[in-house]
Amino acid sequence: MALINQRVEVPVIVDESKCLEKCTACIEVCPLDVLAKNPETGKAYMKYDECWFCLPCEKECPTNAITVQIPFLLR
Amino acid sequence: MSFQFDTQRIKTDVLVIGGGTAGTMAAIKAKQANPDAAVLILEKANIRRSGAIAMGMDGVNTAVIPGFSTPEQYVREVTIANDGIVNQKAVLQTGQLGFETIQELERWGVRFQKDPQGNYDVKQVHRVGKYVLPMPEGKDLKQILTRQVKRHKVIVTNRVMATRVLVSDRRAIGAVGFDVRNGNFVVIQAKAVILCTGACGRLGLPASGYLYGTYENPTNAGDGYSMAFHAGAELANLECFQINPLIKDYNGPACAYVAGPFGAYTANAEGNRFINCDYWSGQMMLEVWKELNSGKGPIQLTMTHLDDDTIAEIESVLWANERPSRERFHQGRSENYRTHGVEMNISEIGLCSGHSASGVWVNERAETSIPGLYAAGDMANVPHNYMIGAFVYGRVAGINAIDYIQNLDHLEPDADALEAERQRIYQPLNQPNGIPHTQVEYKLRRLVNDYLQPPKSGNKMEIGLNHFVRYQETLDQMEAADPHELMRCMEVHFIRDCAEMAARASLYRRESRWGLYHYRLDYPEKNQEEWFCHVHLKRSGSGEMELFKRSIEPYIIEVDLQREVYDVAVK
Ligand SMILES: Cc1cc2nc3c(=O)[nH]c(=O)nc-3n(C[C@H](O)[C@H](O)[C@H](O)COP(=O)(O)OP(=O)(O)OC[C@H]3O[C@@H](n4cnc5c(N)ncnc54)[C@H](O)[C@@H]3O)c2cc1C
Ligand code: SF4
Ligand code: SF4
Numbered sequence: 118m119a120l121i122n123q124r125v126e127v128p129v130i131v132d133e134s135k136c137l138e139k140c141t142a143c144i145e146v147c148p149l150d151v152l153a154k155n156p157e158t159g160k161a162y163m164k165y166d167e168c169w170f171c172l173p174c175e176k177e178c179p180t181n182a183i184t185v186q187i188p189f190l191l192r
Numbered sequence: 193m194s195f196q197f198d199t200q201r202i203k204t205d206v207l208v209i210g211g212g213t214a215g216t217m218a219a220i221k222a223k224q225a226n227p228d229a230a231v232l233i234l235e236k237a238n239i240r241r242s243g244a245i246a247m248g249m250d251g252v253n254t255a256v257i258p259g260f261s262t263p264e265q266y267v268r269e270v271t272i273a274n275d276g277i278v279n280q281k282a283v284l285q286t287g288q289l290g291f292e293t294i295q296e297l298e299r300w301g302v303r304f305q306k307d308p309q310g311n312y313d314v315k316q317v318h319r320v321g322k323y324v325l326p327m328p329e330g331k332d333l334k335q336i337l338t339r340q341v342k343r344h345k346v347i348v349t350n351r352v353m354a355t356r357v358l359v360s361d362r363r364a365i366g367a368v369g370f371d372v373r374n375g376n377f378v379v380i381q382a383k384a385v386i387l388c389t390g391a392c393g394r395l396g397l398p399a400s401g402y403l404y405g406t407y408e409n410p411t412n413a414g415d416g417y418s419m420a421f422h423a424g425a426e427l428a429n430l431e432c433f434q435i436n437p438l439i440k441d442y443n444g445p446a447c448a449y450v451a452g453p454f455g456a457y458t459a460n461a462e463g464n465r466f467i468n469c470d471y472w473s474g475q476m477m478l479e480v481w482k483e484l485n486s487g488k489g490p491i492q493l494t495m496t497h498l499d500d501d502t503i504a505e506i507e508s509v510l511w512a513n514e515r516p517s518r519e520r521f522h523q524g525r526s527e528n529y530r531t532h533g534v535e536m537n538i539s540e541i542g543l544c545s546g547h548s549a550s551g552v553w554v555n556e557r558a559e560t561s562i563p564g565l566y567a568a569g570d571m572a573n574v575p576h577n578y579m580i581g582a583f584v585y586g587r588v589a590g591i592n593a594i595d596y597i598q599n600l601d602h603l604e605p606d607a608d609a610l611e612a613e614r615q616r617i618y619q620p621l622n623q624p625n626g627i628p629h630t631q632v633e634y635k636l637r638r639l640v641n642d643y644l645q646p647p648k649s650g651n652k653m654e655i656g657l658n659h660f661v662r663y664q665e666t667l668d669q670m671e672a673a674d675p676h677e678l679m680r681c682m683e684v685h686f687i688r689d690c691a692e693m694a695a696r697a698s699l700y701r702r703e704s705r706w707g708l709y710h711y712r713l714d715y716p717e718k719n720q721e722e723w724f725c726h727v728h729l730k731r732s733g734s735g736e737m738e739l740f741k742r743s744i745e746p747y748i749i750e751v752d753l754q755r756e757v758y759d760v761a762v763k
Binding site: 164185 | 237238240241242243246247351372373400401402403404405406409410411441442443515516517520521524525625626627628676679680
């Protein structure tokens with residue numbers, strides 16, 4: 118089978134300047150487990166576009182680094 | 193990429209699968225009943241913020257509170273709303289134990305709305321009777337439950353997804369699953385298993401096309417329905433779909449239960465009311481469907497006539513609880529309740545007994561038809577059970593499971609069965625050029641929309657059924673790149689099972705019932721003579737889906753179904 122990677126706009130935006138390297142709060146609470154740390158930068162990012170726009174990640178972030186947008190297809 | 197996974201073996205007395213509303217309560221109650229018993233919650237996400245109430249709830253939909261209503265009135269109302277197809281004893285539990293549950297939650301720190309005199313401020317949303325208790329400060333529900341889980345010394349394993357219940361000697365003896373982060377294979381031996389995995393919320397495809405833009409928390413993909421089926425348990429009334437009237441595109445509740453008591457109402461494009469009750473029922477959904485197809489649509493929740501303070505109060509509830517991102521959805525479209533109605537639409541289909549009546553069969557003791565296997569919450573067949581019903585059945589299941597395991601020993605699972613399940617789970621990792629699970633899921637759920645979204649027709653559903661049966665071959669070609677994607681692949685298996693079950697049950701019941709939930713164009717009338725019964729489904733000896741009728745349990749509270757018809761149309 119031939120496969121390609123397609124680009125999508127993801128709903129969760131992380132302000133890297135505010136994200137703490139030692140913190141994993143958002144990653145721990147996400148019910149869909151779609152957030153992860155970028156191993157190179159130590160910053161959180163949305164790894165999978167599978168978001169219920171439910172907001173625990175945003176609520177639990179100690180530095181307000183996260184903004185959840187309504188996913189583009191619904192917006 | 194090549195993967196190496198370990199096997200982790202765990203032993204516990206009681207295993208709770210799914211630590212949401214019902215699951216956390218089941219585990220706490222089991223520990224209260226016997227503090228020495230080992231009780232384990234296995235959770236696919238993290239119990240702190242998982243499931244339907246991840247961001248709390250803005251109200252109790254089915255609270256029977258002394259002075260406002262009685263358990264008998266509640267049973268009568270649910271019996272009528274569900275067109276008579278109920279086990280009244282099971283519904284009565286929710287009516288009788290709900291108040292105790294609310295009081296216990298209150299002791300734990302959950303806040304319910306009270307009037308200035310300190311009485312519960314119960315509102316009328318149902319056709320008859322007051323059952324809605326607002327929770328304007330309900331946002332921390334899940335953290336409060338998590339605190340109690342810890343306090344009661346329940347063991348919690350987060351980020352492990354169960355895939356099968358283990359059965360031996362015709363009793364449930366544990367479960368199998370895998371860690372969705374490190375991929376390890378997990379085998380749990382237990383003396384009793386309580387399934388609390390929520391609704392099948394990822395069955396139909398939302399009109400937006402976004403796989404996760406569902407009404408239900410999309411992590412609830414019908415896992416428990418499928419696991420119960422494969423364990424040999426009976427499921428009931430799967431043709432009674434869940435379909436909700438939701439904010440168009442956003443696909444969440446608007447929410448008339450919050451705004452209705454303040455004076456909001458649902459109207460057509462001409463500004464006229466067409467339903468006289470905003471409580472969600474199949475009959476109400478049929479009126480919505482008719483209105484949308486009459487030329488008088490679209491429909492909207494109207495609040496523009498309310499004063500500014502009232503709207504601000506409604507907003508303060510809706511923006512903080514349950515689905516708080518409603519606020520940014522409206523803002524993004526420059527819409528405001530003061531100037532705009534909320535455009536509403538009909539949701540995709542799902543299976544859920546919390547909202548309608550499709551679930552794994554249980555009796556009033558939360559027992560399924562397999563000894564040692566219990567079910568509670570949205571996946572357990574107690575009609576219109578909502579959040580309080582999930583808590584009540586969590587309690588009942590936890591207490592009865594502790595009773596059941598006395599003098600029971602663990603049984604060793606069958607090695608061949610474990611190996612077969614290991615192969616099934618990891619197969620998508622071994623085909624790097626397979627079809628991405630996202631496409632496989634999209635097409636499956638699009639087919640669900642095409643062939644199962646009501647109004648239903650026999651010919652259409654036969655074609656759909658054919659697709660769902662053949663889809664097994666497509667599932668075998670799915671690929672996953674990591675344990676996270678493996679979780680999604682296993683969910684697609686659950687969704688396929690649910691689609692086939694929903695099609696078979698809908699074809700079997702040759703009449704129309706529950707308004708839009710089971711509206712068949714080829715059998716448009718209700719047929720009490722032949723179909724005043726439950727439709728059950730289970731796995732036959734050869735592994736096929738077998739359907740049969742089950743008579744309605746004798747009523748314990750008299751209801752005259754001839755006279756009392758659930759009708760919410762504005763005449
Ligand atoms: C948007 C929305 C609004 C609602 N509003 C109201 C309301 O206002 N009032 C009211 O009374 N009711 C309301 N309800 C209904 C109520 O929330 C549910 O009936 C109730 O919470 C269901 O509880 P549950 O335990 O069955 O499911 P959940 O609380 O969703 O728990 C299911 C748990 O199982 C886990 N899980 C799933 N599959 C697996 C697996 N394979 N392995 C391990 N874990 C798994 C999930 O992660 C989750 O934690 C609402 C529901 C929704 C979705
Ligand atoms: S909004 Fe919800 S699903 Fe989306 S990333 Fe945040 S916690 Fe996860
Ligand atoms: S919670 Fe905030 S600070 Fe912590 S990892 Fe996530 S984005 Fe970074």
